Amino acid sequence: MSIQITPAASDRMRAFLAKAPDAAGVRFAVKRMGCSGFGYVVDLAGAVGPDDQVLDIDGIRVVVDPKSLLLVDGTVIDFQRQGLNASFVFHNPNATGECGCGESFTVS
Template identity: 60%
Template sequence: MAIRLTPTALDRARRFLAASPASVGLRFGVRKTGCSGWGYEIDVANIKHPDDTVFEQDGIAVLVNPQSLPLVDGTQIDFVRKGLNQEFVFDNPNAAAACGCGESFTTVDKPLPG
């Protein structure tokens, strides 16, 4: 599978990365949080770790650590604006449910390795 960015997310990523000339791409993963278990993290990556999986799309690299990969593989990342708010949103085929506030998600039969 892969991590995919919509055209809107690609455009936003290009602007983020242009503001950080030392960056090597976007880092995407999860952390334990919220009422459902896992929360998404996305940020500018300044280094590539040897065990990162890298997904390239139209010149943008998305780096995922091995612990997060089973939980996010196949995710499509979009960037949406609603009124004054703007955010990355995630369409993750591994997510079985999300909490009511949308801050975290849970999976079925995909425990975090290690």
């Protein structure tokens, strides 16, 4: 299992975690949504489930559920600012297509 976090994404995640010291880490998952099928979810993890994979990436606990695990293996998570907009950006080698707005992706 391999997930990478760029320094910009790491800084953003640390800022969120600093405001929520009781969080179990950062949850990285996918859910069915958007025009292409799956969308990414990055949120604070309230708890770690018995089947969750917990990764220590640059000192950040990243929690991934088993259903998402196969779809996000190898993903690089970045954080970018463009004008007034700021968001996480995902470079996922498993994605075979993305919608035009970049909110969702497909896999084979």
